[in-house]
């Protein structure tokens with residue numbers, strides 16, 4: 296008896312194995328179309344290169360990011376220090392790579408958080424409408440009407456005033472960025488939901504007697520996944536930029552933890568700016584290249600995934 | 607009486623629009639017995655869909671409202687249930703299929719996923735069980751290569767296939783009642799017959815009842831046990847199918863039957879009922895059909911007739927039969 300049921304189970308188990316193959320065909324089509332877009336592919340390759348460089352590169356470096364070497368202060372690029380050293384004799388290349396870890400992580404994490412909050416609240420607002428919608432969207436509007444940079448500056452200044460330890464600041468900066476990031480996203484998702492919920496197939500799910508949770512997450516969210524992927528990608532670029540600005544002004548992640556933003560801070564000093572470009576050009580270039588690459592890739596994704604741009 | 611699965615009493619559903627009140631369903635009563643197929647026929651706009659939607663609890667929002675009546679499903683008044691109780695009835699006790707299978711399925715989910723949803727929700731199946739059942743259901747509605755179909759997306763299938771899938775979804779939880787709102791209207795004639803066959807087979811196998819909405823008397827002849835003829839939101843005639851076809855009483859039913867093409871009896875020109883359905887906004891206290899009626903009496907213009915029982919299993923709302931009915935009482 297158990298042998299029979301075991302057989303049945305394995306027979307049944309065979310079916311789901313096939314499912315992902317066919318299911319991915321839509322995605323595979325999209326990927327194939329994306330591959331034809333050379334610019335988007337180059338953006339993607341660049342981003343991957345930056346990620347590998349920052350996360351694997353430091354492992355091959357003989358220097359540690361915070362090792363001071365007073366004998367080697369402010370040295371220009373050389374065979375030992377490819378990108379020179381800073382005012383404490385630390386290796387710039389190593390620090391740029393380590394800084395990249397933080398900047399990329401902050402950018403990515405705050406994106407995940409704002410996409411999560413934004414799509415959840417947007418979906419709920421658009422689906423339920425009425426009072427819930429009013430509350431959520433008024434909060435979003437409030438956050439959208441306050442320019443985000445000053446808001447972030449104030450929050451950053453508060454962090455400094457309260458002497459929040461540098462290790463925590465990274466996480467708090469992520470939170471801050473998602474707080475200013477979610478409203479725009481929520482508004483977009485809400486708009487999509489409002490139009491999706493009127494579709495006939497959503498009427499059909501009412502007839503099936505599905506729970507709201509099921510309707511929202513199993514029926515509606517899959518419809519906006521492509522859109523979310525596009526927004527999420529473009530959002531990472533924005534977050535990295537924001538984090539850099541904050542850290543540049545000493546209001547984001549602060550020294551000694553390096554980020555691309557706080558490394559450019561060196562350009563604040565006139566002598567460093569004029570005489571020692573190796574201090575601020577590498578992190579500046581990193582921000583520039585990464586953000587541009589992400590945006591180019593995101594635009595490529597949009598062409599492929601966003602139905603409103605498609606065809 | 608006790609064998610009634612669905613018992614709708616004096617149901618009225620109105621829409622409050624800027625131009626005025628639309629009495630889409632006006633004091634409609636109808637019963638569906640266990641295992642019986644009841645057809646609602648009538649021209650487009652006469653309130654067939656709204657009747658079905660009222661049963662399903664799909665009349666929501668600011669403008670539409672079920673203003674009065676009772677919808678009993680096995681003794682529970684659906685109109686008195688709360689949101690969640692209502693939801694559980696849908697899909698589980700009452701299944702529904704629509705006219706447009708193309709737009710009734712979510713384009714980004716596979717067929718399999720969409721059949722699995724109600725199974726997981728109502729029957730608490732695991733994903734694996736639900737998938738197995740989904741494939742069985744696809745086979746049951748007469749589609750071969752069920753596994754492959756389960757993995758495809760709606761746009762990859764034809765309209766006829768999709769309607770079969772809709773049926774598979776609607777009957778997945780073995781509902782007691784299936785409401786089919788013009789299920790074959792959007793399909794080719796050859797496919798229509800197949801779909802009707804599937805519905806009939808299911809009814810025989812499971813003993814479920816069907817409330818079939820159509821404007822096609824061919825479909826009625828094929829499927830119905832009992833027929834309800836609606837006009838302008840009201841029931842004008844109802845009866846057992848053979849009796850009603852053989853002996854239509856209401857001038858509107860007579861017109862409908864006359865308008866139906868009959869094989870071997872080619873006419874030069876197909877009959878059509880003169881005039882148009884009245885504007886639902888300016889309905890007066892008259893028989894709504896009076897201005898299209900060949901037998902219009904004076905009273906028809908000033909007072910609406912009540913639905914009267916005429917012999918066994920037939921009712922009609924028409925002044926022509928008023929005397930006959932009262933004489934009987």
Ligand SMILES: Nc1ncnc2c1ncn2[C@@H]1O[C@H](COP(=O)(O)OP(=O)(O)O)[C@@H](O)[C@H]1O
Pocket residue numbers: 621623628629630648649650651652653654655656657669670886
């Ligand atoms: N949302 C609505 N607002 C106003 N009137 C409506 C609405 N939905 C339907 N109606 C009216 O209700 C009447 C019946 O519609 P319906 O039941 O869909 O007809 P059918 O018999 O063709 O299915 C029509 O006259 C229609 O104009």
Ligand SMILES: [Mg+2]
Pocket residue numbers: 654655656787788
């Ligand atoms: Mg209709």
